[in-house]
Amino acid sequence: MLTTEEIQRRVKEADADRxxxxxxxxxxxxDLAxxxxxxxxxxxxxxxxxxxxxAESSDVIEIDELARFTDVPAADLNQWLNSRKATRPRRKRATAGTSTAKSDAPHDVATTETPSTGRLPTSTAHASSAADALQASARVPAEVA
Incomplete structure (x- = not known):
């Protein structure tokens, strides 16, 4: 039978390898990370x-044409173009004491909400114009009786 010291030595050896x-x-x-x-x-x-x-060359060559010339899928080209737009730095908000046109507007203006149809727009142009219309309607003061 093994002694206590021998058992402890074997455990230490196994732990050292592990x-x-x-x-x-x-x-x-x-390193790999x-x-x-x-x-x-x-x-x-x-x-x-x-x-x-x-983006810089959009006035001289369209995405589809660029895809044909380079054999790079138009979806990839659009993704690079669109991700560039999404990663632009945002403007900083006005700090306290800084006057902006929006902060000078009365705060008790009633707004109306546009009912949602539950459908998403089919194009970004439509989505942009719908969002612009919604923002414009939110800025129009409603008469309060």
Whole structure:
């Protein structure tokens, strides 16, 4: 039968092997994650640049034509263009003490809501004009009796 000391030695030996494997695994995953983050950042930069180039050249070449010339799917070109628009920095809101046209408007203006049909617009142009109309209707003061 094994002595207590021999059992403890075997457990320590097994734990040491396991600990070394765990340490190596953690180090490898950390390194790979750093590499992945760097490559993802580079890819995001390239995507933004692609979107910028497509947007800047939209007056001389359309997406479909660009897709034909480059064999890059129009869906990919549109995605780069649209993601560029979505990642633009937003304007900062006016801070307290800063006067804007909206903050000078009376606060007791009644607004009406446009009923929803439950359907989404079929095109971005329609969605944009519908949103603009909704915003415009919200700005029109309603008469209160």
């Amino acid at each position: 600990g070394a494997k765990r340490s190596a695994t953690a180090a490898r995953v950390g 750093k590499r992945r983050a760097a490559v993802a950042e580079q890819l995001a930069d390239i995507d933004r640049e692609l979107g910028d180039v497509i």
